[in-house]
Amino acid sequence: MVEATTATPRPTVHASFDLGTDLVDLKGKVIIVTGGNKGIGFWTVKQLLQAKAGKVYLAARSEERANEAIKALHDEGLGKEGSGSEVVWLRFDLSDPREAKRAAEDFMKKEDRLDVLINNAGDMSSREVGKDGVSLMHIINYISPYVFTETLLPLLKKTAEAPDSDVRIVNVASKMYNIVxxxxxxxxxxxxxxxxTFRPFxxxxxxxxxxxxxxxxxxxLQRLLQPSEALPNGITVISLHPGGVDTFTPRVKVFQGLAKSIVSLFALTPEAGAWTSLxxxxxxxxxxxxERYQADGGVYLVEQPVPGTVQELGATAKDENLAEELIRTTQTFLKDIGA
Ligand SMILES: NC(=O)c1ccc[n+]([C@@H]2O[C@H](COP(=O)([O-])OP(=O)(O)OC[C@H]3O[C@@H](n4cnc5c(N)ncnc54)[C@H](OP(=O)(O)O)[C@@H]3O)[C@@H](O)[C@H]2O)c1
Structure with missing residues (x-):
């Protein structure tokens, strides 16, 4: 017997993605890219400005590094005030959830809309447990982006009230989720x-x-942000793996020349590493x-064979009971530390 199914079909497969022709009109849109001062985040900001996005907030913890990045963009004629496509620094530190919340509150004092939030900033190296008793890597990669996003949700929802809205939350994850x-x-x-400790790596x-x-x-989050009377188009939430991206050799002198060419054989450039986020x-x-991208908890995208390819998640990553447990524990932790 063939069982009847009411499931929404998955998005159709696409064969190409061209930044010149395949992006929506970004005029007047307000976008936040966290970790926008370098690596994939910098190239995400840059290509959004090349696509004439209205205002891009480059969220970064260091004013000096943010200003360096903004100068590099200005030097290329991108993101200048009054040009209709502006780049602005947002002070933002993920190492303390209270700071992440404060950054969201500061943002909401400056803007009355937020069309796209790209949670890109991340950490691969911290080993220590933070001052609140939780691994700093978890704080930076998950708990602070959670609180940043939750704090911004009223503004994202307000923006999504417009009948023609297209509000999106993009979470830059990694295929390493699968190693757990x-x-x-x-x-x-x-x-x-x-x-x-007892595992390699x-x-x-x-x-x-x-x-x-x-x-x-x-x-x-995607299950909670479905279309409704208040949010006619819902809010689209997407997680993704950007690819194996060489954001390492550009900053290490010893990796220039031949070593850099070897790395480039198996890693994407940061420019290409931003394409799935874009x-x-x-x-x-x-x-x-x-409707297809928002169905069944949304999609997880990868960079191959084409940036933005939908990939099915492994069973643990789709476990709704585990997700519920995670959110309960996250909320209790945040309440306990006063964030
Ligand atoms: N590169 C890859 O192959 C790869 C693969 C899979 C997933 N990813 C993910 O892609 C995202 C971008 O990676 P990337 O390779 O571009 O990394 P990256 O070059 O090291 O850039 C990381 C960004 O995150 C910021 N950041 C780190 N800790 C922060 C904190 N406590 N508060 C605020 N900002 C903080 C960094 O700011 P500072 O400059 O101040 O340190 C920087 O702007 C990350 O989420 C990463 O996990 C990367």
Whole structure:
């Protein structure tokens, strides 16, 4: 017997993605890119400005590094005030959830709309437990982006009230979510601190665990932000893997020349590493097939064979009970620390 199904079809497969023709009109749109001062985030900001996005907030913790990035953009004739496509620094530090909340509150004092939020900033190297007793890597990669986004939600929802709205939240995760051994739990905040000491590449496992949390949260958020009377188009929430991107050699002198050429054989440039984020944030296809991108907890995108390709998640990343446990523990932790 063939079972009847009411499931919404997955998005159609696409064969190409061209920044010149496949982006929506970004005129007048307000966008935040976290970690916009370097790497994938910088190239996301740059290509949004090249596409004439109205105002792009480059969220970064260091004023000096933010100003350097903004100067580099200005030197290329991008993002100048009064040009109709402006880049602005937003002070933003993920290492403390209270600071992340403050950054969102500051933003809401400056703007009365937010069309796209790209949670790009991330950390692969921290090993220490933060002052609130939770792994700093989890704080930076999941808990602070969670609180930043939750604080901005009223503004995102207000923007999404317009009948022609196309509001999106993009969470830059990683395929390393898949490395996490089965049996993962989030029943208490201590579960964010699993050290994976007895595994090779323990830090990569901890990184993967933090990105798994980000992906579980993304799907839960998408289920809560479906179209309704108040939000005619809902809010589209997308998580993604940008590809293996060489954001390392550009800053290390010893990696110039031959070594850099070798790395480029198997890693994307930061420019190309931004394309899946740009697809998620601004492609026409996501707007045209919105219902499909928002169905069943939304989509997870990868860079291959084409930036923005939908990939099915592994079972742990789709576990709704685990997602519920994660959110409960996150909210309790945030309440306990007063964030
Ligand atoms: N590169 C890859 O192959 C790859 C693969 C999969 C996923 N990803 C994900 O893609 C995203 C971007 O990676 P990337 O390679 O472009 O990394 P990157 O070059 O190291 O840039 C990371 C960005 O995050 C910011 N950041 C780190 N900790 C922060 C904090 N506590 N508060 C505020 N900002 C903070 C950094 O700011 P500072 O300059 O101040 O440090 C920087 O702007 C990350 O989420 C990463 O996990 C990357």
């Amino acid at each position: 051994p089965s049996g993962v739990r989030y029943s208490t905040a201590q579960d964010f601190n699993v050290p994976y 323990s830090n990569l496992h901890r990184y993967g665990n933090s990105k798994l949390a980000m992906i579980l949260w993304s799907q839960r 697809f998620a944030a601004a492609s026409k296809r996501v707007r045209e097939e919105r």
